[in-house]
Amino acid sequence: MTFLVSPVANPGPTSPGPTLADFGHDPLWISIIKAVFLFVFLMVGVLMGVWTERKLISRMQHRYGPNRAGKFGLLQTVADGLKMGLKEDLMPRKVDKLLYFLAPVIIAVPAFLAFSVIPFGPVVSMFGVKTPLQLTDLPVAVLLILAMASIGVYGIVLAGWASRSPYAILGGLRSSAQVVSYEIAMGLSFVAVFLYAGTLSTSEIVAKQADGGSFALGSLNIPLPSWYAVLLIPSFLIYVLTMLGETNRVPFDLPEGEGELVGGFHTEYSSSLKFAMFMLAEYVNVFVVSGVATTLFLGGWRAPWPISLWDGANVGWWPMLWFFAKLVLLFCFFVWVRASLPRVRYDQLMHFGWKVLIPLNLAWILMVASFRALRVDNSPLVIVLMAIVVVGALGVYFRFDTVLQRRREQRAAQEAEEFDQLRDQPTAGGFPVPALDLPHYHGATTGLNRKEVPSA
Amino acid sequence: MGETVTFWVLAVASVAAALGLVFSRKAVYSALMLGVVMLSLAVLYAVQDAPFLAAVQIIVYTGAVMMLFLFVLMLVGVDSSDSLVETLRGQRFWAFLAGLGFAVLLALGFGNVVFAAPTGLAAVNQAGNVPSLAEAIFTRYVFAFEVTSALLITAALGAMVLAHRERAEAKATQKDLSRARFVAFGETGANPASLPGPGTYARHNAIDMPALLPDGSISQLSVNRHLARHTEELLEERSGELDASETPVAEITEGENSK
Numbered sequence: 001m002t003f004l005v006s007p008v009a010n011p012g013p014t015s016p017g018p019t020l021a022d023f024g025h026d027p028l029w030i031s032i033i034k035a036v037f038l039f040v041f042l043m044v045g046v047l048m049g050v051w052t053e054r055k056l057i058s059r060m061q062h063r064y065g066p067n068r069a070g071k072f073g074l075l076q077t078v079a080d081g082l083k084m085g086l087k088e089d090l091m092p093r094k095v096d097k098l099l100y101f102l103a104p105v106i107i108a109v110p111a112f113l114a115f116s117v118i119p120f121g122p123v124v125s126m127f128g129v130k131t132p133l134q135l136t137d138l139p140v141a142v143l144l145i146l147a148m149a150s151i152g153v154y155g156i157v158l159a160g161w162a163s164r165s166p167y168a169i170l171g172g173l174r175s176s177a178q179v180v181s182y183e184i185a186m187g188l189s190f191v192a193v194f195l196y197a198g199t200l201s202t203s204e205i206v207a208k209q210a211d212g213g214s215f216a217l218g219s220l221n222i223p224l225p226s227w228y229a230v231l232l233i234p235s236f237l238i239y240v241l242t243m244l245g246e247t248n249r250v251p252f253d254l255p256e257g258e259g260e261l262v263g264g265f266h267t268e269y270s271s272s273l274k275f276a277m278f279m280l281a282e283y284v285n286v287f288v289v290s291g292v293a294t295t296l297f298l299g300g301w302r303a304p305w306p307i308s309l310w311d312g313a314n315v316g317w318w319p320m321l322w323f324f325a326k327l328v329l330l331f332c333f334f335v336w337v338r339a340s341l342p343r344v345r346y347d348q349l350m351h352f353g354w355k356v357l358i359p360l361n362l363a364w365i366l367m368v369a370s371f372r373a374l375r376v377d378n379s380p381l382v383i384v385l386m387a388i389v390v391v392g393a394l395g396v397y398f399r400f401d402t403v404l405q406r407r408r409e410q411r412a413a414q415e416a417e418e419f420d421q422l423r424d425q426p427t428a429g430g431f432p433v434p435a436l437d438l439p440h441y442h443g444a445t446t447g448l449n450r451k452e453v454p455s456a
Numbered sequence: 457m458g459e460t461v462t463f464w465v466l467a468v469a470s471v472a473a474a475l476g477l478v479f480s481r482k483a484v485y486s487a488l489m490l491g492v493v494m495l496s497l498a499v500l501y502a503v504q505d506a507p508f509l510a511a512v513q514i515i516v517y518t519g520a521v522m523m524l525f526l527f528v529l530m531l532v533g534v535d536s537s538d539s540l541v542e543t544l545r546g547q548r549f550w551a552f553l554a555g556l557g558f559a560v561l562l563a564l565g566f567g568n569v570v571f572a573a574p575t576g577l578a579a580v581n582q583a584g585n586v587p588s589l590a591e592a593i594f595t596r597y598v599f600a601f602e603v604t605s606a607l608l609i610t611a612a613l614g615a616m617v618l619a620h621r622e623r624a625e626a627k628a629t630q631k632d633l634s635r636a637r638f639v640a641f642g643e644t645g646a647n648p649a650s651l652p653g654p655g656t657y658a659r660h661n662a663i664d665m666p667a668l669l670p671d672g673s674i675s676q677l678s679v680n681r682h683l684a685r686h687t688e689e690l691l692e693e694r695s696g697e698l699d700a701s702e703t704p705v706a707e708i709t710e711g712e713n714s715k
Contacts, residue, residue, distance in 0.1 A: 020584075099488075139585045143511035147498075150518045154491070157525065161484060173529070176522060183519075200586055418635075 016210035017122045017302075017314075018132035018203045020139060026131050033126070034135045038115055046283040050077045052328075053335045060339040084276040092163070092268050099162035104269070104277035107155025110148035111284035117141035118291040119203045121301045121319035133301070133320060134203060141202040142194075145292055146187055149246060152285065153179045156248075156255065156265050159278070163268035171264025174346065175248060175255030181353040182245035182252075188361040189239040192232045192368045193296050206300030210314075229297035234364045236297045238357055243289035245353065247282065250338040254346050290330035298326050462503045470496035483528040491521040505577060508586050652678045 026034075051066065051074060058065025066073030091097065121133030138144055153176050160172015194200055197208040209226050229236040245252040256264030269275040294300060301319035302308065312318065344352070367389055374385060470493050477489035494517035502510035580588050593601050628636070641648040652667045652675050667678035 138507050138511075140507045140511040143508070143515065147511050147514035147518070150515055150522075151495075153522065154518070157522065158488075161525075161529065169529075173526065176526065180519060180522065 016207035018119075018134070018137075019207060020137055020199075020201050020204060022123060022132050022203070023134075023137045027129065030126060030129055030131055031135065034131075034133075035116070038135055039112065042112060042115060042284050042287060043280075045287055046280055047077045047081070049283045049287070049331060050080075050279070052331065053338075056332060056335045057339045060336070081276060085273055087270075087272050089272040089274070090270050092165075094164045095268065096162040096164065099158045100268075101274075103155050103159035103162055104274045104281070105155075106158060107152050108277045108281040108284070110151040111281045111288060114145045114148035114288045115284070115291065117144055117202050118288070118295055119206050119300055120323050121317065122315060124317055132203065133317075137201050137203045140200050142190055142200050142205075142292070142296070145288065146183065146190075149179070149186075149285075149288075150183060152281065155278075155281065159269070160265040163265075165268050167262045167267045168265050171255045171261045171267065174261075175265060178248070178252065178254060178349060178353075179246060181350060182242045182357075185238060185353060185357040185361055186242040186246055188358065188365060189235045189242060190296065191361075191365050192235040193228050195365075195368055195372050196228060196232065202295050202300075205296055206302065209299045210302060226302075227297065227299045229299075232297075232368070234360070236293075238361055238364075239293060239297065241357060242353075243293060244334070244337065245349070247285045247289055249286065249334055251341040251344050252349055253343060254349060257343060286331065286334055287327065290327050290334070293330055294323060294326040298330075459503050462499065466496045466500055484525060487521055487525040487528055490524065491518060494518070494521060505581065506585065508589055647677060 054076070055065045055073065066076035069075040069079045091100070116135040117137055119132070119134040119137070123130055123132045125131075156175045156179070157172045160168045160170075160175070163169070193205065197205045199205060199208070205228075209228060211226055225231055244250075248255050254264075255261070256266070261267070263269075266275060266278045269278060301314075301323040303310075303313035303319070303322045307313045307322070313322075370385060473489045473492035473496065477486050477493065480486045480489060494513060498510045498513040498517075501507075501513055582588070583591075637646075637648040640646045667675040669675050
């Protein structure tokens, strides 16, 4: 039996897309057009994103959400933005003036920069110039995105430190610890993609997802999925979790846990333009991580399956639409998560990041790397390896399951015993329950049997 | 041309930042200046056709500077500045001498390399910057690479061992604490619930004002023990006020009860 994955012999009707060689030849004015487009896209995207989020989460919570300013409340964010711009810009007396002023800038600028390597589409003809729909690409484009994310954290920490307020500094410290931890898991979840794509350039990663190749099983050719989200599903799932952590969104929005830290790092930025910058950066960061998810895992600008049957789906300007649709869906996923999940506790967050996501990721990378290394040799060892991994994983699972089950039973027994002990000693108090013959029950409960239910 | 302009802009920025790093009185500013120097270096690497090094420089050193920043916050305090008292005698002289020696060494060592034209860069980058770097690291320099990583792991492990303290018993969970509170309630009658708030009859909700019970007396539970002395003083003042201005609630209830 031959076990090999080979690229499909005859490529599709169109080439997989631009490669690194297509970049760096744009005339300056084309680059300026692209940069301005990106800026406008992100600014309008934030305006519409805030509106979409508020509207969507309202519908999920059986409310209407903003519906006063403009049709469907579409102008609500514009109105809020104008209000922020026109408000008095307060500078608290004790803050570190320079850093207090710089922090919103430091958080916002890298977020915009990261978008410059996200591919929007293939090579198109723009005013007679053939150019890819992407501002620029680098051999290390994905690393650039990670680098920008790690610069953005400075904005949060500096905002916390410069504010000279306990809430702000605690929020800033929490956030830096969180983002640094989740960045590791995020970086590791890219590794499998790099191993499969063989490149760190975003446009080439998209190109590599054009065709999944096929799996030759005897004479049968089974086409493999082309999206890395399917092919490398553990990486994708881990990335989805880390992107929530990286952008400080629910359920990982501890830096601004209202109940304990007021507004977290931006407590002292009373709703002025500086606060608007923080909001802007938060939403742009959400777009960046969604764009990265689209590019690395969801086939980038390439059309999803039923549409990709149409020959013109991946040429010209259409791919921008597919990219945008994927981006919007991912954004809606963020909103959905926010509407569904409660905030986790801080120790749970750190435990999850360090003790679950990172080891899982490392084990998965080890497996992918061995798989890649052995597959090159076309060796049947791959099957043996897969069998060992599957059996090993199942063994570990059953072992843990037995141990956990035993521990659970033990704990339940202990609790039941304790409960009995307390119930048998009403003089020692037992569990306090309100007296059921109080006058405001009007005798409704006196006839009932008092039955206590153990909390376990 | 572009490279020269970038170099001179960044040279000024990074030397200024390096001087700021040395002369800044606030440790936090020093850490930030270090960050600026590292970023300038990263841009210089990028200009010199080493994009991978540039990206890694940013990722690694921004993280490192962030750690430095946090250590400053945790160890030195939020807004303390450096103490300028010299604890080592003659430190400045020896530091100056060592610095001068190092500068001469750098000038001599790198002078040869820098002023000779770079050779073979294009040939090395033929297969792409990242693959050729990977090849160099994992073939020719693999031993040095592995030794370095072993060193780093040893250092990290050492730090963990030094900082780790073994817990004598398992940490009590929320459930354990709650259970313990109720057991204590059963045994001694200690209040298992949260402490009372200001109460319905309160006229203040400041933290140093005790809660009033329905009979007008003070709930001792609501008094923060750290503020207790302060509260006693306040109460004395307040009782004076109350006597002078209005009838206390306690008197009314007592009166009604006595009738």
